[in-house]
Amino acid sequence: MSQFRNVVVVFNPAAQTGRLAHLEPNLKDELHATFGSVRFHCTEYKGHARELAMELGAEVDLVLAVGGDGTVHEVGTGLVEVGSRVPMGILPLGSGNDFARALKMPMEWKEAISALSTGTLRTVDTGYSRWKEEGKTRECRFINALGVGFDAFCAVIAPKYKGWPFGIGYTVSILVALKSWISSGATVWNLSNGKEPIFSGRMMFTTIGNAQDSGGGYSINPKALVSDGRVDACVVENCSIMRSLSLLPATREGKHLTMKEVNYHQLEKMLIDTDRGLPIHADGEVQSLEARSIEVSVVANSLRVIVPKSAPEVL
Known part of the structure; x- marks a missing residue:
């Protein structure tokens, strides 16, 4: 029997384009056999997982996010938003599963349940961003990565x-x-100590990573660690379509840092000023199409997670 006695399961049946719905009975059986009595909640709309985490996070020993990166985003940011110290576990059943890989979770769901039942507690960083949009200030949190x-x-x-x-x-x-x-x-400015410019020019994109992978296995921030008190910023200059096509496979393997268009920095806080509004996403979830003056900062030691016992000390 697991060390966790009071578990809430937040299950997204729409993950993998709805192909997970048929797994629900088997998941329930395996989770009950492993954790004993669990409360099983299926999400019904966007933002529902976040609401459940915020509402139930103070009442349980473990909140288990079952789905993909979007479910992890909602559950994790919900727990951080209310300051909960209840840990999040991840059962990676989505298309990308980037943050689950960062925590060294098995990708096979029964193995993942077993790893969670005997896992260890770690505290990791998360990220926070705010920006200007149509004269208003908007904000979001992220668990894995934010892209601009x-x-x-x-x-x-x-x-x-x-x-x-x-x-x-x-x-x-x-x-x-x-x-x-x-x-x-x-x-792009480094705001960690004062205001230092670290890039100026035509920017194709900037990916700010708490973890190494984003976009379903692209190692865009290959030096990132989830508990080092920093975010990693990969700033890529404008380049031709042909050059972009050579950049794509390089980012898949994390071998792009030596390319001349790539600027890589590790910092605590940063600002991106642009000459027009740009789209931004948090953990793959689109937050804005017209963001300007985008601040991003690390929120150190803000989320507790369960990782396999075999996970390395430094993640």
């Missing part, structure tokens, strides 16, 4: 290709986006 520019434009397009076989949907969305994307003039 082309990265977020791909997230706008990606739902059209979600569920494509072999996990190629996000790659297809990148290729489609390349045809119409226009880079923006931008200045």
Whole structure:
């Protein structure tokens, strides 16, 4: 029997384009056998997982996010928003599962349940962003990564290709986006100690990572650690479509940092000033299409998670 006695399960049956719904009976059986009595909640609309985490997070020993990166985003940010110290566990059943990989979770669901039942508690960082949009200040939190520019434009397009076989949907969305994307003039500032410019020019995109992977396995921030008190910013200058096509496979393997268009920084706080409004996403969830003056900062030691006993000390 698991060390956790009071578990809430937040299950997104719409993950993997609805293909998870048939797993619900088997999941319930396995979770009850492992954790004993669990409260099982199916999400019904966007934002529901976040509401459940905020409402129930203070009452239980563990909140288990069952789904993909969107479910992890909602559950994790909900717990952080209310200052809960209840840990989040991840049962990775989505298309990307980027943050689950950062925590070294098994990708097979029965193995993941077993790993969670005997896992260990860790405290990790999360991220926070605020920006200007139509004269108002907006904000969001993120667990895994925040993207600005082309990265977020791909997230706008990606739902059209979600569920494509072999996990190629996000790659297809990148290729489609390349045809119409226009880079923006931008200045990126390091605000960790004062205000230091670290990039100025035509920016294709900036991906700010708490973890290494985003977009379903693209290692855009290969030096990122989830508990180092920093975020990693990969700023990519404007480049031709042909050059972009060489950048794509390099980011898949995390081998792009030596390319001349890539600027890489590790910092606690940053600001992106642009000459026009840009799209931004948090953990693949589109937050804005017209964001300006985008501040991003790390929120150190803000989320408790369960990782396998075999996970390395440094994640």
